[in-house]
Amino acid sequence: MATRYLSPRDVAVIHFMVMKKYGEGEQAGIKDQGLLESAVYRPQQTVFVKRLTQPYLKRQLLCSNR
Numbered sequence: 001m002a003t004r005y006l007s008p009r010d011v012a013v014i015h016f017m018v019m020k021k022y023g024e025g026e027q028a029g030i031k032d033q034g035l036l037e038s039a040v041y042r043p044q045q046t047v048f049v050k051r052l053t054q055p056y057l058k059r060q061l062l063c064s065n066r
Contacts (some may be wrong), residue, residue: 008033008040 006014012030019028030036 003042006040008037011036011040 009023015030016028
């Protein structure tokens with residue numbers, strides 16, 4: 001089964017729905033669209049078809065660049 005990721009629009013819709021229900025009196029909105037997109041797309045980043053979130057891969061990648 002393929003992994004399904006949320007889009008920046010999906011995250012924004014969820015944010016506004018949660019703020020509407022629970023954020024009475026709080027200001028809702030996205031301050032920086034670029035930061036939102038960076039956070040949303042981060043889980044989709046790959047190196048050599050392996051996820052960057054795997055600590056051993058990060059260490060291996062950093063050590064091989066010396």
